[in-house]
Amino acid sequence: MKSEALQASVIADIVLLSCVGLHIVFVHGGGPEINQWLGRLNIQPNFLNGLRVTDASTMEIVSMVLVGKVNKNLVALINKAGATAVGLSGIDGRLLTARPSPNSAQLGFVGDIASVDPAILRPLIDNNHIPVIASVAADLSGQPYNINADTAAGELAAALGAEKLILLTDVAGILENRDDPKSLVREIDIKGVKKMIDDGKIAGGMIPKVNCCVRSLAQGVRTTSIIDGRLKHSLLLEILTDEGAGTMIAG
Template structure:
């Protein structure tokens, strides 16, 4: 959501869902905004297998940008549109407990979701508030981790028993041929995804095949 008009449109739809009785929870990342601030500080963004390489300095910037800026900007837009939003990160109320990825030697402080405790979310959604969750969390020792927002959204949805998971992205969807926009798969099941993995047509964005499968179940 790089354009203000697009942000306003998405927020308007979100508020409409809330007004008609649905109880949305918004989970967000903020890759472009993070890249912008890294470049302002003369730090080159690095990626490994679709995930951001996050050293200690980058982790500090990720937390500041996602929790302190992107999250509060979204909360402000939702409130302005007539709903009541509450900004959170995975650290608040022990909402998300993180753990390092198996290949942390390459990725640094990139984490996975160890568990989700939705206790803090229940009274918010029950009272008609819209939780806005930044995909940053900490482990048992308080170390902060940057977690893929799609993964966080799926885990939070599962913990809440959500009826639907909606992913907003800047790509058309799953393409059978990444170079052919006309090869968009409008519907796919687990068997189809496994076939794409076996044929090496799936790459980037997810660190493991199991996360991809879990993300679309």
């Protein structure tokens, strides 16, 4: 959602879906904004298998941008559009408890999710509020960790017993041929995506997205989708039409 027009379109879709009775939980990262702030401080962003390498300095920037800027901006936009949003991070109410990644020697303060306690979300959802959650969490000692937003969304979807998990991204979806945008895979099952990963057809930043979809499906979420957020009204197309706006992964 780098352009303001596209951001406004996505927010309008979320508010519309909320108004017609869908209970939405909005989990966000903030990659472009984090990169902008790192650039101002002459810190070079580094990634490993689609995950941001996060040292102590980068972690401070991640927390400031996600919780202090992106989250508050999204909440304000949703409220302005006519719904009621509540800004949270994974640290609030012990919503997400983190643990170090197995690759912490390479990734730094990038965390996996040890546990989810959605109790703080249920009264908000029951009262038709939209929780807007920044993908930052802390471990039992209070150390903050950068959590991949897709991973956080998948674990929250499972904990809440969500009907559907949607990952809004800046690609068309899963492509049979990564060099051919027209080779979009519109629907696939877990076995199929695992084979595509093994065959090298899914790589880079798409791997964490696919893995979180597979994990959420295994925990009871009925369907998951990776959709093209650059396409206007992609959320409405995915939820309200048969054709959709990306790739649906089912169990």
